[in-house]
Amino acid sequence: xxxxxxxxxxxGASRGIGRAIAAAFAAKGAKVACVATTLAxxxxxxxxIGDSARAYACDVSDSASxxxxxxxxxxxxxxxxxxxxxxxxxxxxxxxxxxxxxxxRVLAVNLKGAYNCIRAAAKPMMKARYGRIINITSIIGQTGxxxxxNYAASKAGLIGLTKSIAKELGARNIxxxxxxxxxxxxxxTAELSDDFRAHVEKSAPAGRLGTPEDIAGAVVFLAEAxxxxxxxxxxxxxGGLSL
Amino acid sequence: MSEDILNRVTKVTVEELGVKAxxxxxxxxxxxxxxxxxxxxxxxxxxxxxxxxxxxPDEDVSEIKTIGDVVNYIQxxxxx
Numbered sequence: 001x002x003x004x005x006x007x008x009x010x011x012g013a014s015r016g017i018g019r020a021i022a023a024a025f026a027a028k029g030a031k032v033a034c035v036a037t038t039l040a041x042x043x044x045x046x047x048x049i050g051d052s053a054r055a056y057a058c059d060v061s062d063s064a065s066x067x068x069x070x071x072x073x074x075x076x077x078x079x080x081x082x083x084x085x086x087x088x089x090x091x092x093x094x095x096x097x098x099x100x101x102x103x104x105r106v107l108a109v110n111l112k113g114a115y116n117c118i119r120a121a122a123k124p125m126m127k128a129r130y131g132r133i134i135n136i137t138s139i140i141g142q143t144g145x146x147x148x149x150n151y152a153a154s155k156a157g158l159i160g161l162t163k164s165i166a167k168e169l170g171a172r173n174i175x176x177x178x179x180x181x182x183x184x185x186x187x188x189t190a191e192l193s194d195d196f197r198a199h200v201e202k203s204a205p206a207g208r209l210g211t212p213e214d215i216a217g218a219v220v221f222l223a224e225a226x227x228x229x230x231x232x233x234x235x236x237x238x239g240g241l242s243l
Numbered sequence: 244m245s246e247d248i249l250n251r252v253t254k255v256t257v258e259e260l261g262v263k264a265x266x267x268x269x270x271x272x273x274x275x276x277x278x279x280x281x282x283x284x285x286x287x288x289x290x291x292x293x294x295x296x297x298x299x300p301d302e303d304v305s306e307i308k309t310i311g312d313v314v315n316y317i318q319x320x321x322x323x
Contacts, residue, residue, distance in 0.1 A: 123289070172282060
């Protein structure tokens, strides 16, 4: 099993893409730290996985909480080999009506959260001379979307962060890559209209929306030990929609 | 007292950089003589912080170039 006994941390693990990612690593032998904003949500995912998963509550936008989280994970499970920054939210609105708190909150969770977690994970990974960091961005970070200035900015920010971390930590055998999902069937996209759904199904060469497992597969690939020559990259998984 | 500090600094440096104790002279520069890259410097600073129970703010790190600098810094910080 390619991730046997490796410690994998997944933020935003309570549902959707995060849950699928946690399950995919567990299925390959990893010990998975499932992180969500509430313990109840993290536990819900950990229970579907079983003994190889542990639940942790943390608001990744709070750097003090993230320090505490990593101390706990190091004590419970050991040095992390893989960090998946998947925690992300939307607070959509047109720019002239977008409240400051909606801008700040999305940037704090989606982008600062990744910074907080990478900073905490980098220390033990550097000591171990091994790490795989995967940031979940979005095709929206590359194309933009009306009504999602904050979300798009945070996701585009993750791409710059990914490349910088790749350059900084490469010498310690730590890679940092991003996965950019297209439209995936999760709670985040559940409110899209049927028209829009039909549009995606027609326009995407793959002819369908994506599943969380589609994304998990890409994340696992980048996290493999054998993917050590791939770093600073964004792998778009959108059925060809953005072509 | 400063000999004890030098011994501990030498031990940490040998552990972190994998150099031999003989190479760790008072005048040895971390980057020029001991082969430390920027990540090594960061890790070394953290190791010194752990070993001596002090904090070394970033502004101070740029002043620390040699083993002797570290020993002097720690002596000052411990108020010896």
